[in-house]
Amino acid sequence: MSTTTLTWVPALERPDLLAEPVAAALRALPADDAAQVLVAEIDPGVADTAALVGASDVALQECANCVLVAGKRDGEQRVAAAMVLGTDRADVNGLVRRTLDVRKASFLPHDDAVAASGMEHGGITPVGLPGAWRVLVDAGVAALPRAVVGSGVRRSKLALPGSLLGRLPGAEVLEGLGRPA
Helix, strand or coil, X not given: CXXXXXXXXXXXHCHHHCCHXXXXXXXXCCHHHHCCCEEEECCHXXXXXXXXXXXXXXXXXXXXXXXXXXXXXXXXXXXEEEEEECCEEECHHHHHHHHHCCXXXXXXXXXXXXXXXXXXXXXXXXXXXXXXXXXXXXXXXXXXXXXXXXXXXXXXXXXXXXXXXXXXXXXXXXXXXXXXX
């Protein structure tokens, strides 16, 4: 199988490749930070990490995945995004559960995740999530020189410094959030 070399451009130059909440969040960033965020158009069929790596010049070691997790405490639902390396799984019922201070944490159901985020399933990214949500970023992701993440839609990917993910509104960098898959 041949691989495609992705063409990266400044994300704000291609808002058609971004979910609206993502575009709005990028416009709200300081100009120097927004300028570091790139976008590349992809075939929606390769939006999942393994497929993207197999079909493009993106390396698994630079991919990061975002999962939405929720739990309840005293009747209040607590939602967070967990960003982990593409090689890892989020420690949902360990570190995420303790960080959210809930008895049990679960992945947010598909329909709820799509409706609440304003993003497509398989393209959800921490950029542009609702302000009340926490964004938990594994320290390994924050250390990436270039992190390839969702763009809010399945037809593109964002590339940005991992350190910028750790500075997003609501972001917390945590050691050990991801566990090898």
